[in-house]
Amino acid sequence: MKRYLSALLVCFIFLQAKAQLAPFELSKDKNYTATYAEVISYYQQLAKKYPAQMKLINYGTTDVGKPLTLVVLSRDKVFDPALIKKQNKRVLLINNGIHPGEPEGIDASMMLTRDLLKNNKLPKDIVLCFIAVYNIDGCLNRGVSRINQNGPRAYGFRGNYKNLDLNRDFIKADSKNAWAFETILNTWQPEVFLDNHTSDGADYQYVMTLIETQKDKQNPILAEYTAKTLSPELYKRMAKSGYEMTPYVEEKRGTPDSGIVSFLETPRFATGYTAQHNIISYITETHMLKPFDKRVWATYDFMQNLFDICQRDAKLIGELKHKADEQVKQQTTFALNWELDEQHYDTLTFKGYEAGHKPSGVSGLPRLYYDESKPFTKTIKYYDNYKASVTADKPLAYVIPQAWQKVIELFKLNNIVMHRLTHDTTLDLQMYYIGDYKTGQRPYEGHYLHSNVKLNPVDAKVKFYAGDYVVYTDQALNRYIVETLEPQGVDSFFAWNFFDPILG
Numbered sequence: 001m002k003r004y005l006s007a008l009l010v011c012f013i014f015l016q017a018k019a020q021l022a023p024f025e026l027s028k029d030k031n032y033t034a035t036y037a038e039v040i041s042y043y044q045q046l047a048k049k050y051p052a053q054m055k056l057i058n059y060g061t062t063d064v065g066k067p068l069t070l071v072v073l074s075r076d077k078v079f080d081p082a083l084i085k086k087q088n089k090r091v092l093l094i095n096n097g098i099h100p101g102e103p104e105g106i107d108a109s110m111m112l113t114r115d116l117l118k119n120n121k122l123p124k125d126i127v128l129c130f131i132a133v134y135n136i137d138g139c140l141n142r143g144v145s146r147i148n149q150n151g152p153r154a155y156g157f158r159g160n161y162k163n164l165d166l167n168r169d170f171i172k173a174d175s176k177n178a179w180a181f182e183t184i185l186n187t188w189q190p191e192v193f194l195d196n197h198t199s200d201g202a203d204y205q206y207v208m209t210l211i212e213t214q215k216d217k218q219n220p221i222l223a224e225y226t227a228k229t230l231s232p233e234l235y236k237r238m239a240k241s242g243y244e245m246t247p248y249v250e251e252k253r254g255t256p257d258s259g260i261v262s263f264l265e266t267p268r269f270a271t272g273y274t275a276q277h278n279i280i281s282y283i284t285e286t287h288m289l290k291p292f293d294k295r296v297w298a299t300y301d302f303m304q305n306l307f308d309i310c311q312r313d314a315k316l317i318g319e320l321k322h323k324a325d326e327q328v329k330q331q332t333t334f335a336l337n338w339e340l341d342e343q344h345y346d347t348l349t350f351k352g353y354e355a356g357h358k359p360s361g362v363s364g365l366p367r368l369y370y371d372e373s374k375p376f377t378k379t380i381k382y383y384d385n386y387k388a389s390v391t392a393d394k395p396l397a398y399v400i401p402q403a404w405q406k407v408i409e410l411f412k413l414n415n416i417v418m419h420r421l422t423h424d425t426t427l428d429l430q431m432y433y434i435g436d437y438k439t440g441q442r443p444y445e446g447h448y449l450h451s452n453v454k455l456n457p458v459d460a461k462v463k464f465y466a467g468d469y470v471v472y473t474d475q476a477l478n479r480y481i482v483e484t485l486e487p488q489g490v491d492s493f494f495a496w497n498f499f500d501p502i503l504g
Helices: 002-019 036-049 079-085 105-116 136-140 174-190 220-241 270-274 292-312 314-330 407-411 478-485
Strands: 054-059 066-075 092-093 124-131 192-199 208-212 245-248 249-254 255-261 280-287 335-338 346-359 366-383 385-392 397-400 425-439 450-464 469-472
Touching: 036 054, 036 066, 036 136, 054 174, 066 105, 066 174, 092 105, 092 174, 092 292, 092 314, 105 124, 105 192, 105 280, 105 292, 124 174, 124 292, 192 270, 192 292, 192 335, 192 407, 208 220, 220 245, 220 280, 220 292, 220 314, 245 346, 245 366, 255 346, 270 280, 270 407, 280 292, 292 314, 314 346, 397 407, 397 478, 407 469, 407 478
Parallel strands: 092 124, 092 192, 192 280, 208 245, 249 255, 255 366
Antiparallel strands: 054 066, 066 124, 208 280, 335 385, 346 366, 397 469, 425 450
16 A cells, blocks of 8 residues: 555656646657647646746737736745835846747746746846747747748747737837737836847857847947946857857848848837837847757756846846936937948857858759858958937927827827826927828838938927827937937838828
């Protein structure tokens, strides 16, 4: 009888340990990414086991009708964002599955969350917030859509239920997903943001590449810290972890050895949007041709290294964020668009493969390929400098007629301070007439984007009505205000057709 009870106990312990494993770990070939149902079930089980340090919070609904689930880890059992700020703790927000065909962050976050809880390793001065799956819609649309990607066996589709690329939706906010995300961001107000992705394109020796907020576009106070301290430390630690990184590979001409160009994430992208909020931001880009298990573990290690450094520098990061906010309140001139400075570049050591051409098995025409039997290490050019091509001086304030309801709702969502007129009034102010503009001939993410906008500013008396909104430009979110309201902004509300009725 004792032997039978002992066997049952061993079996129970084994099943309990197995239940703590993520679906990725349970798969024999480690070439499996969790389904949406498995992700939520896994986190629900963890939350039951660690209720004092982990909480699941649902925000809004996505376009497919599911709530956006935020996983919050707090060592001190505090889950109130306002109280966390009073305690002078930092908040890190990690986004997973914006493109469900790039799912490494989903699986890595599941395992890292468990390990931090299980090993009592939650950071003391940081609260961690994981968006379990952002593009739930695409995650449910499971199959194989990136045909040359090296695993996993099945994964979600890039577009959401409205066929939107959610990583182009942060300014226009056409999806319910974006409204839920912006609610999370503006509720928790993180100092650091990470978006986990998978890259395609050229082949090279690295499992992981990295995009950081472009330094010339980033707030200078934050850029000084990321360029000289945080990013170099991440590169150093990832090399030590066995996943040496290089900057994201966007070729200057054809192949990486011609030089690579720093990716410019304008405000339509996640990290371009977060940069408007003075948030230190990164995008991991594991390489689609590398084995899926290596991509998952590289993402796991990157997040762990980021958390460790931010814990070390928690006080400093808080001070820098405060200084950046204060500086933006006083800033007078804002860049609305940027262009690559090709005359000034850096160099870096790059580990790639020799490129060549061979007949395509599909068309018979010559196609580019990379020969992994011919690795190389070369010094290449890194074009990491941009200059503002269009700027605007901020006004004392903008006046937004209440008729433009989506603009007003987005400003409220982003915590923009606005004042309503209490009575009808006529104001002397400067207005723009649109002198000229170009419009795309094909739709892009549901819009016909405007560009190359020419303005004719005029002084005029304009009548406004009780209930219209005045937005003063003395706010930490001045970048968001100016870059969305100035028509020449690359991702302004005008560019995204918010104000098209005036063109009639």
